[in-house]
Amino acid sequence: MRITRFAAVVLALSLPVQSAFAADGKILVGVIGSLTGAEATFGQSTRNGVELAASELNAKGGVKGKTFELKVYDDQGKPEEAATAMTRLVAQDKVSLVIGEVASSRSLAMAPIAEANKVPMITPSSTNPRVTKEGGKVRQYVFRVCFIDPFQGTVMAKFAKNDLKLSKMAILRDVGNDYSMGLAQYFTEKFKALGGSIIADESYKAGDQDFKAQLTALKGKKPEAIYVPGYYTDVALIARQARELNMNQPMLGGDGWDSSKLYEIGGSAMDGHYFSNHYSTDDPSPAIQNFVKKYKAKYGEMPDALAALAYDALFIAADAMGRGGDAGGDALRRALAATKGYKGVTGVITIDGDHNAVKPAVVLKIAGRAPHYAATVRP
Amino acid sequence: MRAWKSLLPFVLGLPVLWLIQLWAPPQIAIILVNIGVNVILAVSLNMVNGFTGQFSLGHAGFMAVGAYTAAKITLAFGESASVSPLVWNNGVFFIALLAGMGMAAFMGLLVGIPSLRLRGDYLAIVTLGFNEIIRVLIENMSWLGGATGISGVPPYTSLIWVGLGVLAAIVTARRLLLSTHGRALLAIREDEVAAEAMGVDTTGYKVRAFVLSAAFAGLGGGLLGHYILLVTPKSFTYVKSIEVVVMVVLGGMGSISGAVFAAVLLTSSLELLRGVDQYRMVIYSLLLVVLMLSRPTGLFGHREVWDFAKSWRRKRAEALS
Structure with a gap:
């Protein structure tokens, strides 16, 4: 008896709670990261970067009068969890954009879902070429703001x-x-x-x-x-x-x-x-120093490259929305693909035909057991 | 008569599964697939850890073998221009799943024959080692996609396939438990020396249970890979093996219904707690601690759902007379 009652409660709880669409004047953005597990710092840095970007954008009044609202899900560092979280974001929460994941194996589990549901996805830091291009075909709805390995x-x-x-x-x-x-x-x-x-x-x-x-x-x-x-x-x-x-x-x-x-x-x-x-906190450029200062004030630590890339990811999305992609879906995808010369923290970013970011890299020189900013090299 | 009875769940289950497939929205479907795969894994691991009392920690390794074999086969067949996709895809998928199960079973045989002569903790270490060897080997083979894995796997897994897999695992486990084979396994669990003295070929029975268990792990891997459309070594770490062991222990070692219930409970509770970010792992772990303290033999102990029905019927008969 006790067991049947328990089972009934579990069943009742697992029934879908249909979340309301984002209220008018809001843009719902999904974030997926490994907040727990062996790579927990990856997910946390990514979330912090997106959060900082959202609060700054909202303080300025958002995009076209709409403010950003984040929906952050943990995937424990598991590809199948990333797929589950992604499905929930697109099918239940109805987000207009997803930012994630760091690891390429988890982004690869999310990419087919973005494609099938026509929801744009920006991976801030997955460097494997297959994430945006599968078998010689560019994935229409998947973008990245980092450069690829080669x-x-x-x-x-x-x-x-x-x-x-x-x-x-x-x-x-x-x-x-x-x-x-x-x-x-x-x-x-x-x-x-x-x-x-x-x-x-x-x-x-x-x-x-x-x-x-x-x-x-x-x-x-x-x-x-x-x-x-x-x-x-x-x-x-x-x-x-x-x-x-x-x-x-x-x-x-x-x-x-x-x-x-x-x-x-x-x-x-x-x-x-x-x-x-990808970037250096020593870089004297004001955009970077400004970002480092704000991030340190909010989270009490130096932002790593993952946080900076996540920050840029949301800003690039906001830029694309401002150019007419605020409805999400196909319009946002087209606007993202047309991103050109956007001045982000991690450099001036242009999205190329394979949906990779074309942007400068920094070169660091090691001295006294620490890396120091040496130069910025443009592609 | 008996064989016919084993087919009954499939005959009755198919229309139900078909209706679920039609109804389920994607966010529910993916959770149901996760639950189903975990049920297959828990029920199959229960054949070794529960029925036979051997401690295996390598279930995810067999899952990986099944998943990679199945994915390689479906990718090799590709799409057909002449045959209707419904027939072709499901036919190819059936062959791929069978091959995945076969390959996993073969691996189970390779690992089982030398290591099942050992007792107790040794088997745990050997299987854990096997799990890691498989994962590291795959990570270093470029034709298996290396550390990133195989992407672009065709989307063949449906809720019907998963449901049929779950039914197959449960029916097999139940038939095994009620057979002479199952009795021998239980005897080995209770007292291996006594079982051997009574003429039970202990190693032989253990190896057969292990091979069967590995085959179903391979099925679970194949189904999962064709749903998330990606097969990657990161899905098959020893953490996954431990998760399955937790399900078996929580459900009650040796109880099929316990394994099913624990797999459903643990998988769905993680999903329900999604709203609380990183704290969900704390709540989840707390749930495990509380459950194990309050029911150290697991939720079901050695009992099964059908045992409850039997005792209820007996009680009613007594009350009537």
């Missing part, structure tokens, strides 16, 4: 040739990693196109401990600098062993370097190296 290779090649004035480079890549291979390939293409030459190309496998064989081979060719587009654990060991072999060339890398562990493992061997990233 772009960083292009950026670093420009920086090496134009800012560091290098002409003879070597590459040390992780063969088992799509990210590393992509960056290395685009770096090589761009660097050669700019008139430089790649005089050596060596490889390693993530998890290797001894890199001396590859480093000795590179040392013999005397490159001016080495491009190492790997992850921080391997890169830190490579840098240490290079110094042990008296190789003092600067090393260049991508956002895979971005971790405090890099300095813990690599120590002073990391000094003098460069890597590309």
Whole structure:
């Protein structure tokens, strides 16, 4: 008896509570992030960034007199939960736009639902190309405001040739990693196109401990600098062993370097190296300093790249709505696709034909076991 | 007679499932699919952890094998121009699910034969290890999509498919429990040495239960992958395995209805708590603690729903006489 009553209560509670449409004068925006689980900081930064953007936009009176209202759902870092939350946002809450997810695997679970229901979705920080383009076909309703992985290779090649004035480079890549291979390939293409030459190309496998064989081979060719587009654990060991072999060339890398562990493992061997990233809190530009100040005042911590990208995501949506996409759906999708030269915190953003953001990257120089802003490189 | 009785739930269930499929709005449908998949997982894990008393922690690993096998097959078949999509899609999906189950069962056999000679905690460690090996292997195979997984999986899973899967899992578990096989499994759970002394081939029975359980885990994986249209290693971590173990323990080790009820309760409560953001995991965990403290043998203990009906009928007969 007790059990049947309990079951009845559970059943009654699980009946759908049909939420009312957003009241007139409101634009309902769904946010999906991993607020709990192993990657909880990802989701929390994303939510904070969108919240800050919404409060600023609303303080200015919103878009065309409509204010933003957020609906934030947690996915515990699980792709199937992201799909459930997305379905609920589009089918029950009837949001006009969804912002999320950070991880590409979870954005990939959400993208087909956005497509099927014709609800635009902006992922602030999923870098996998498949999120916006599946099997050679661009997903009509899915956009991103970050650059995709291979772009960083292009950026670093420009920086090496134009800012560091290098002409003879070597590459040390992780063969088992799509990210590393992509960056290395685009770096090589761009660097050669700019008139430089790649005089050596060596490889390693993530998890290797001894890199001396590859480093000795590179040392013999005397490159001016080495491009190492790997992850921080391997890169830190490579840098240490290079110094042990008296190789003092600067090393260049991508956002895979971005971790405090890099300095813990690599120590002073990391000094003098460069890597590309989405944005830097050191960047002197007023837009960034202003954002950092407001974010710190509200949340008491420095905004990471994920928060900045999420902040930009809502502002870009607001910009598109202001250009006539305030009805959501197809109109918003067209307006988003036409985004051009929008000045965001993470740079001037243009959405290209594949719905990727074309925008500058920042290059950071490591000194004293910390990254410092060195340059902004435009695509 | 008996075989006919086992078909009855499917015959009666099909029109009901069809009606649910017609009625359910998408936000309810996806929750029902999640519930259904979790019921399949809990009922099948119950065959090993509940009936046989062996502690397996690798259910998500078998799920992954089933999901990847099924997704690869449906993607390889693609769409047909000549056959009607209703027939073609469901036919391909049926073959893919069967293949996924077969592959998962084969993996279960590979893992089971060496490890089920071990007792108690050792099996937990071996299966946990298997789960991680499968996940890491997949993450490093580019033809399986690496760490991101396979996207663009065709949307073949419907509520009817999930419902049929749930019925198949429950009917199989019940028939197993009531058979000679099931009795042997229960004997192993109660006292393995005594069972062996009575002539029960303990390893053989354990391996067969394990293989059957793995096959249904593969079915669950295949169904889930074709609903969220993505198969990724992130769905099959050991955390998923532990979730299923929690469902079995909460429902009552060895009780099929307990496993079903716990899977429904836990999956739907997470959905109901969605409104409270990150605090829902606190409430969810608190719910588990309270339930386990108040009913340490699980909600149903060793009992089943049909046992209640039987005792109720007996009581009524006594009252009448």
